[in-house]
Amino acid sequence: DGGITQSPKYLFRKEGQNVTLSCEQNLNHDAMYWYRQDPGQGLRLIYYSQIVNDFQKGDIAEGYSVSREKKESFPLTVTSAQKNPTAFYLCASSLNPGREQFFGPGTRLTVL
Amino acid sequence: GIQVEQSPPDLILQEGANSTLRCNFSDSVNNLQWFHQNPWGQLINLFYIPSGTKQNGRLSATTVATERYSLLYISSSQTTDSGVYFCAVDPNSNSGYALNFGKGTSLLVTP
Numbered sequence: 001d002g003g004i005t006q007s008p009k010y011l012f013r014k015e016g017q018n019v020t021l022s023c024e025q026n027l028n029h030d031a032m033y034w035y036r037q038d039p040g041q042g043l044r045l046i047y048y049s050q051i052v053n054d055f056q057k058g059d060i061a062e063g064y065s066v067s068r069e070k071k072e073s074f075p076l077t078v079t080s081a082q083k084n085p086t087a088f089y090l091c092a093s094s095l096n097p098g099r100e101q102f103f104g105p106g107t108r109l110t111v112l
Numbered sequence: 113g114i115q116v117e118q119s120p121p122d123l124i125l126q127e128g129a130n131s132t133l134r135c136n137f138s139d140s141v142n143n144l145q146w147f148h149q150n151p152w153g154q155l156i157n158l159f160y161i162p163s164g165t166k167q168n169g170r171l172s173a174t175t176v177a178t179e180r181y182s183l184l185y186i187s188s189s190q191t192t193d194s195g196v197y198f199c200a201v202d203p204n205s206n207s208g209y210a211l212n213f214g215k216g217t218s219l220l221v222t223p
Contacts, residue, residue, distance in 0.1 A: 033210055037153075042116075042198060042213030050208055058210060059113075088153055098142055098202065098209040100160040106153045 003027070004104035006091050011109045013078070013085070021076045021107045023091030032074040033092040033101065036060060043090060049074055050097045078109065086111045114139045114203040118214035125189050125221050133184040133217045135199030142209065143202035144175050146184050149216070150195050158184070158197075189221045 004025045013019045023032065031050050035043035045058030049068040063082025068074055074093075078085045091104045115138040125131055135144075146158040159166050159173040161182065166173050170189075175182040186193055196218050200211035 031209070033208070035211075035213075040215070042215050043200070043211070044213075045210045048208035048210050056208055058208075090153075090155065092211075094209070100143075100145065100157065101200075101211060102157060103147075103155040108153070 004091060004093055004102060006089075006104040006107050008107060009105070011107055013109065013111050015111055016080045018077055018079050019109065021078065021089055021091075021109070023074045023076065023104060025072055025074075025093045025104075027093060027095070027102070028071070029093035029095050029102075030071070031094045031097045031099075032068065033094075034058075034064075034066065034074070034076045035090045035092065037088040037090060037106075046076065046089075085109055114141070114201060114212050116199060116201055116212055116214040118197075118199050118217050120217060121215065122218045123220070125219065127189060127191060127221055127223055129189050129221075130185070130187045131189060131219070133186070133197055133199075133219075135182040135184070135201075135214060137180050137182075137199075137201050139180070139203055141177065141201040141203055143211075144182055145200050145211065146173055146182070147198045147200065148193075148195050149198060155198070186219075189219075191221045191223060194219055194221050 034046040047066045049055040092101045094101045147155045163177045196216040200213045
């Protein structure tokens with residue numbers, strides 16, 4: 001069954017801890033993206049990757065890091081440097097940059 | 113950066129009614145997508161429509177790129193249409209062809 005999966009669905013973190021959110025796709029898409037959504041708002045871009053072993057910062061990259069070692073995987077680490085990490089995190093992919101984007105189900109992160 | 117404005121911000125309809133959602137954007141775009149976000153947060157693709165008109169069942173969309181707006185039409189609305197509708201654009205000068213989102217239109221369809 002093709003698609004984009006994200007795990008975990010819910011994540012609770014104590015202040016000062018780093019956490020990693022998983023994003024996997026089996027669509028053979030080259031491009032992958034991480035977005036953040038705050039209540040009542042649209043999505044904002046954190047990081048993107050157009051091809052394996054390459055990634056670039058988006059509009060709100062401070063306090064986050066990513067890797068793209070495999071085509072199908074694009075994990076996001078939320079570090080302790082991120083001042084307000086409680087949010088809904090969505091991963092997306094597209095066949096090529098500029099083509100239609102498809103989204104995973106998201107991870108809700110709460111910092112306690 | 114590009115501005116994406118959606119209207120109205122909130123909309124309440126009775127089941128069976130029709131509605132039009134609008135998306136205005138401030139610069140030329142490569143791509144425009146409409147999404148429906150369900151109560152669980154999943155973004156569901158409705159249309160990939162950088163220009164022209166498309167229809168899918170009770171939904172249709174029109175993008176007039178030269179005038180920088182797009183419209184989403186919902187006909188014979190159902191309670192399952194409730195949720196937030198987002199317009200998202202990929203500006204010509206954007207980094208990595210990532211999408212810029214509006215703040216959404218929150219739709220509630222009552223029985």
